[in-house]
Amino acid sequence: MNTPRSPFAVDPALQAEIEQFLYHEAALLDEGCFEQWLSLMTPDIEYRMPVTQPALARGQRPIEGTRAMHFEDDHRGLRARVHRLGSKAAWSDQPPPLTRRSITNVRVEPGDDNSLRVRSNFVLYIVRRSAQVDLLAGTREDTLRRVEGSLAIARRSTHLDQQMILANPLSMLF
């Protein structure tokens, strides 16, 4: 991960607007409103989750090469995921799991050309069939853009803090 940067001075109103936007987005996923969630993405959305790299000893470097991904979707790929989650035959989510997302540590820095770079942490609590309880945490780097006055997500890169994924099946959106 990137080294944490020094705090940026951000207009409190902007900070509040962005936080409210991210809370709203998380609530849409928790409530299963996937179509509405999708409407918050720009048509050129880049939605990614690289496979978490193993922790390396100090001074060690990973082997070079193309990184593997858990998610690497464009808008069409996200539409397919949302379509599937709306199906009664999406067995992994029948009955729908209870999910609760907590979004914290929202850090905003101005980007170029009407875009904002926003980093935030999340904790995702998932209960399936009353029998399986999972907890996932991680961090996200978003690029937000204003579209007709409203915020929208143009890029999201999610990093899970699990090298070995324990919360299977990984059928959730992040």
Add this chain to the structure above:
Amino acid sequence: MDQPTAALFGSLDVDALLHERGTLDPRAYVDPSIHALEQERIFGRSWLLLTHESYLPEPGRFVTARMGEDPVVVTRTDDGTIAAFLNQCRHRGVPICRHETGRARSFTCSYHGWTYNARGRLLSIPNEARLFRCPIDRDDWSATPVPRIEIRHGLVFGCWDPQAPTLAEWLGDALLYFDLAFDAPGGTEALVGVSRRRVAANWKFGAEQFSTDGFHVSFTHASGFAALAAVNPQGDAAPFDVLNPPMTQMHSRYGHGMGFVHDLPAARAQFGANPIVGEWLFGPRLDYLVSKYGEQAREIFPLHMNFFPNTGSLWPNEVRVFNPSGPTHMEFWSWLIVDRQAPDAVKIAMRQDQQRTFGAAGIFEVDDMHNWVEAQRTLTGWQTRQRPFNVEMGTGSAEPAELGLEPVPSEAGARRFHRRWAQLMTTEREAGGIR
């Protein structure tokens, strides 16, 4: 099996778990004594996938891996060969290496400082003469080596049995299919990052499905196909026909099994695959395979496969191991393999296709995992273990003695898997070199 375990759980007749007719005692998926015996008799002498060669690009590189439940260190040694040894200090049993990957010339145990080289040979013990005052023989006290290592098409396999047949002999009648699945012009490379998942289901649920099961697709994956069809202009072909699927199943008496599709380009379109990947696979890659293996390469595209016991793969670019983690869990490790000579755009497209379908969050993968987990959870009951599972599909037709080829649907591949499993489980390890 050690006596306390046998006494506690009774002595199950392993050979009787799989009935001649093709029914399976579900205790095979839950019983701790069976799990313990598997470590010795299945994982203690089978050829097991450790890693891809590209994770060990130069001397000094290492990765850690698992052979069943046993942890190993896999290294590229100074002479360029690959070696592996048990990740356990011979002194007091602490893992010699705690990292999943890195670069090291030697490995020092964190407990008392015993140090081993890249082949696991004991190099030094701090203050040895003063502390031990007795000879510590370097040969006797080196880390336990994995005696057999073989690399085929970049995939690194290890085997604990010094008398084991070669990997090619182990693959036996499935060798050609293995070669056609993993050979590529210029070789292959693994993308960086092993997708690891711990799933609450016995490893055999995964291995068996990958051996045999083309017929779950239309039902388990109905939502996935519908989703792709909804967004993909090429994805509106007729859904997979369970009663007449355009597939052939291959099943080996050595326990390997796979399904291959007749019209692979059409099937790939249905999976929403990027056309530029097909242009590579059915262009330069197929030309190479035909030149090396003949015209038969045009008709054999193994789609799902499992090489006994636990190396699964989904053509063309994913390979995984279903490692046991106790009787009721598996840890599975998945590598994404791309053709080294393929253009970068093709490699990226292969990655995108794979994550969308059968990655950890793939729209097909999640429903597979869910089925296995639900089946396993149900087996926590007592009544749920009392009656056999049905593995009879296709028994009406005779199964060829050597290589089986038949149209799916059939569970012949699962029966072959379980028979091979029972054969190994009922043969003493001391017999050695099981064929």
